[in-house]
Amino acid sequence: MGLDAFVHCRCWQDGLTxxxxxxxxxxxxxxCLTLLPTDGYDAAAENAFYAWMAEDACPHRHMELVSEGVANxxxxRMFQQALxxxxxxxxxxxxxxxxDGNDGGLTAGQAATALAELDAFGESRIADGTALVDEATGEVVMQYIESYRGVFMxxxxxxAGVDPAGFFVVDTAAQPPATLxxxxxFAQRVLPDGRVDLVGDDGTRATVAMRPVGEHGSPPPERLAVLTRPRCADDYAYIxxxxxRLCAASVATGNPVMWC
Incomplete structure (x- = not known):
């Protein structure tokens, strides 16, 4: 799941469809180009309209000049945090x-301003980030995302999650919730009964009925550490x-960027 977006072509405005x-x-x-409402809902008309947009209206599939999977x-959220x-x-x-969801958009005027802001972001100093890494490989297992309060699992x-103070596991069934x-x-070890034994270098210890951290690895990491890592604008090229591309297409066509 993530954020997608598109910009309509100008074929409809220019009479080329x-x-x-x-x-x-x-x-x-x-x-957004659409079948305007009339008296009552007509499913057949709506299906015919979207089929026309998708294949027949103009050379652009779905009448989209640009369509992008922006990011998960x-x-x-990581980019918003960096901004x-x-x-x-x-x-x-x-x-x-x-x-915050899959709706709304940017007008062509806003897109022009956003392009200038993206240029400025590329020249900015980006704050260091907090990450949990596999000590054996240096691979990032999870990163601190402020809007998620660091929770990742x-x-x-x-x-469980990571924040600038460290990796944490919280018992959410307790009232109030308690940090386990x-x-x-810390080191982690999966016990025969499936629970995970966590042992901190400071002597803290807990055995928790949870998935191992970084379980996508095979096997999961044995030792992990929370580090502060430098970030730069290039780290956000993915978004x-x-x-x-979306904003440039919006400026060129005069059509909005539509989140979807």
Whole structure:
């Protein structure tokens, strides 16, 4: 799951499409080409309209000049966090315009401003990040995301994550929720009964009915550490480049960037 976006081509505005088999057709209040409402819902007409857009209307599939998978939601939140850390007042359009869900968009005017902000971001000093790494390989297992309060793993009665103070496991079934384990460097061992034994270098210890940290590895890491790692603008190319293409297309066509 993540954030996708598109920009309509100009074929409809410029009279370059084939005739639509149904109607009326026009732009909704957000700037998305659609079958305008009439009396009652007509599923056949709607299906015919979307089939026309997808294949027959013009050379652009779905009448989209540009369509991008912007980033997964974790990637979006990491970029939003970097924007705030670099100075939210310097990137007001990006900070306000990147959504919390799959709706809304940017007008062509906002897209032009966002392009300038993306250029400025590329020249910015990015704050260091907090990450949990596998000590044996240096691979990042999880990163601190402020909007998630650092939580990255969920299970029945527990959640776990990383923040600047270390890796933590919380018993969410307790009232109030209680921290079962916290450490900046620790070892983990999966017991025969499936529980995980966590031992911090500071002597803290807990045995928890949870999944092992970094379980996507085979086997999962034995030793992990929370580190502060330098970040740079290039680390966010995964989202900056698709945003740049979308905004450039919006400016060129005068059509909005539509989140979806």
């Amino acid at each position: 084939t005739p639509c088999p149904v109607g009326p057709v026009g732009y909704d209040e957000e700037g 939601w974790t990637g979006v 705030r850390a670099a100075g939210a007042d310097r990137f007001p359009t990006l900070v306000a315009g990147l959504p 969920y299970g029945a009665g527990w959640h 384990f916290r450490a900046t460097r 900056v480049e698709p945003l740049r």
